[in-house]
Amino acid sequence: MPNCLAQSTGLRDTNFKHMNKSVKILAISGGLRPNSSNNAIINKLVAMAPGNVVITTYLGPGSLPHFNPEFDGDTPPEQVIALRTLIKEANAVLICTPEYAFGIPGSLKNAIDWTVSSGEFVEKPVAVITASSVGSNAHAALLLTLSAISAKVADGATLLIPFVRTKINSDGTVTDPEIIKALKRVLDTLLENI
Numbered sequence: 315m316p317n318c319l320a321q322s323t324g325l326r327d328t329n330f331k332h333m334n335k336s337v338k339i340l341a342i343s344g345g346l347r348p349n350s351s352n353n354a355i356i357n358k359l360v361a362m363a364p365g366n367v368v369i370t371t372y373l374g375p376g377s378l379p380h381f382n383p384e385f386d387g388d389t390p391p392e393q394v395i396a397l398r399t400l401i402k403e404a405n406a407v408l409i410c411t412p413e414y415a416f417g418i419p420g421s422l423k424n425a426i427d428w429t430v431s432s433g434e435f436v437e438k439p440v441a442v443i444t445a446s447s448v449g450s451n452a453h454a455a456l457l458l459t460l461s462a463i464s465a466k467v468a469d470g471a472t473l474l475i476p477f478v479r480t481k482i483n484s485d486g487t488v489t490d491p492e493i494i495k496a497l498k499r500v501l502d503t504l505l506e507n508i
Contacts, residue, residue, distance in 0.1 A: 337508060339363075340404035341371045344411025344422035344452075349486055351478045352410040355445050358488040359408065359501055367505070369408070372400060375419075381427040394428045401434035405508045407465075408501075410443040412478075413452030418459070426459055436464040441471040441504040443497075445478040470503035 341359070345352035353371075360369045379391050386394075401407060411422055429435055440460055444453035453474045460467055473496050475481065481490035488494060 335366060337367045337406070337505065338404045339367060339369045339406050339408055339504070340400050341369050341408045341410065342375065342422070342425065343371065343373070344375070344409065344419045346376045346419075346421060350412070351445050351482055352412055352443075354482050354486040354488060355410045355443060355475070355478075355497070356408070357486070358494070359410075359497055362494075362498055362501055364505075370400070370404070372397065375421040375425045378421070378425055378428060381424050383431075386428070386431055390428070397425060398429060398432050398434050401429060401438065404438075406439040406441070406504050407435070408441045408443070408504060409456065410445060411452060411456060413444060413446040413449045416451040418452050418455050422456075423459070426463070430463055433463075435460065437466050439471070439504055439507040440465040440467050441473075441500050442467055443473045443475065443500060445475040447478070448476050449474050449478075450476070466507065468503055468507040471500055471507065473497065473500050 341356045343350065343352045343356055356371055363369055374393060374397065378393050378397065379385070385391060409422070411419060442453070442456055442460065444456065446452065453472070457467060457472065475493060481488060481493050483489050488497070
């Protein structure tokens with residue numbers, strides 16, 4: 315498996331209506347640090363996922379070249395081809411991001427920009443979680459960007475988690491029971507929209 319990926323399989327049962335189908339979700343973290351709060355949120359979602367759901371975490375936004383339309387022709391950079399393939403092959407995408415300077419982290423926006431011309435997000439079921447100190451500006455900006463590229467973000471498949479550090483312990487475990495319930499709702503909604 316390429317070093318830009320981490321793969322996990324869910325272990326819990328849920329009321330997901332397509333339990334007999336194998337489902338692939340690509341999780342993209344806007345936090346580049348391995349111990350970021352956003353990665354902790356993704357890890358919690360992995361633990362909550364039903365047994366037929368494989369969540370692959372894309373760890374490569376920081377290694378993508380800066381978007382340049384001149385390089386987005388017949389032979390885009392290899393890292394871009396790899397990202398596009400992961401999105402295309404996934405049944406759904408889950409994005410969990412912090413907010414930097416009242417906006418989307420540059421590496422995450424850059425990754426999305428590389429999909430505009432190729433259309434991998436068009437009608438793709440997507441869940442959006444913004445986990446930050448505040449996060450409302452990044453959350454709104456990310457939803458606007460996803461609407462511009464025709465991603466399918468269902469009602470109930472979004473979550474804003476302000477003051478996220480107060481909801482995760484020093485081991486990186488999500489401890490807030492209300493957030494855990496909300497995460498389950500987001501995951502269930504995403505699965506229902508596949």
